[in-house]
Amino acid sequence: MTTEETAARRRSLCPTGPFAFHAIAKPAGPACNLACTYCFYRAKERLYPEARRFVMADAVIESFIRQYIEAQDAPVVSFTWQGGEPTLLGVDYFRRVVELERRYANGKRIENAFQTNGVLLDDEWAEFLAAERFLVGISIDGPGGLNDRLRLDHGGGATLRRVLAGLAALKKHRVEFNTLTCIQAENAEHPLSVYRFLRELGAGFMQFIPVVELQTEGGASLDPGETAAAEARVASWSVGPEQYGRFLCALFEEWVRRDVGRIFVQSFEVALAAWMGQESSLCLFRPTCGLALVVEHSGDVYACDHFVDPDHRLGNLTREPLIDLVLGEAQMRFGREKARLPGRCETCAVRFACHGGCPKQRFVSAGEGAPNANYLCPSYEMFLQYADPYLRFMADELTGGRAAAGVMGWARDQERSALAKARPARDASCPCGSGRKYRTCCGR
DSSP states (O other): OOHHHHHHHHHHHSTTSOOOOEEEEOTTTTOOSBOOTTOSSGGGGGGOTTOSSOOOOHHHHHHHHHHHHHHOOSSEEEEEEOSSOGGGGOHHHHHHHHHHHHHHOTTOEEEEEEEEOSTTOOHHHHHHHHHTTOEEEEEOOSSHHHHHTTOBBTTSOBOHHHHHHHHHHHHHTTOOEEEEEEEOTTGGGOHHHHHHHHHHHTOSEEEEEEOOOEEOTTSOBOOGGGTTSTTOEEOTTSOOTTHHHHHHHHHHHHHHHHTTTTSEEHHHHHHHHHHTTOOOSSGGGSSSOOSEEEEOTTSEEESOGGGOSGGGEEEETTTSOHHHHHHSHHHHHHHHHTTOOOHHHHTOTTHHHHTTOOGGGOOBOOSTTSOOBOTTHHHHHHHHHHHHHHHHHHHHHHHTTOOGGGHHHHHHHHHHHHHHHSOOOTTSBOTTSSSSBGGGTTTO
16 A cells, blocks of 8 residues: 555544554464353454464564554554463563563553453462553353352363462452453353342442354354354353343343442443443444554454454464555555445444444344444443433433432432332332332332
């Protein structure tokens, strides 16, 4: 590409601010010390059949760090280290990472996020992460059996106890952390148990990721481009098309009455941003995508974390400039393709907030010749319509210079008003959802 073409594409992608993109780095590739049943990334080992050990070599990581910083126009550059499991590489590996970031920072502020299953975290790790101000994401799916049913080690053993020990090390050294919870068929049925458990752990920021995976009849994972295969079926552990919506509604009902301004739930924050007319910080809810790529241990660059497959390999940053891969026509086409939606999306009342969701989950036929619909469309529609009055109230409060937390009192006022209009029988279940009888709850 010419300099003029590069500049034009930068402006088209970030018309109102400095150009920036995000690349998830996989320095340990798909290697992991756990064998979570639902993990889609373990299968990526088949992309590198000759690899004896998955590790991003020093020359590759130096090239990535230098190019990634140089390509960003923003004054703050954010690195995300993920896997697989990055702690397999050891603390000294990431001391080298920080050294390289400082060498090539060129006046920019560098931030680091680190996603881990937490099993290998100890005092040495925690001291390093605290000293270098890493934000650590802990993968945890809920209490007891809700986590240990599917998040297992390679011997089939439970993992929660070891994860909590790693989290204790982070807390001891005051490392900033958040939680990432995969919502699958089982823990989706226990929304408040999951939410309250994470709240008790001290998670101030929570991410909930719906697990939706396709398999062959024989149980082999399928890449997104293979979803049209005749034998494709939704894996048994996948969350249901409406189940995830019920999960979000139940969480929102508790959050909006007691935790606004104290606990931040990513799904709720991005929904509120949509109601305020702002662009989503999550690519899956933007009109187009393409600015969230993956750099594998080899230096191979892929279009997206959910599209690490041969069809979406853009090139290798040790042989081609990273910025050319990000702004190349293949990636531009990938990003624009997200805007192709089935007809029902055109008239959907909440399209402005979801924009059809993640392309990976668009495998439901919408009719001959029409783009596929999103498997989770019923969930997004359910949740966004349920949350609409609360989100409108919060957006009005923020626009007026007031705190969004005012919605908690407003929500309680709405409940009292509804109860006053239709009082249930004294021994009936209280409509507030507490599980107690009306006479011992809101009817007191």
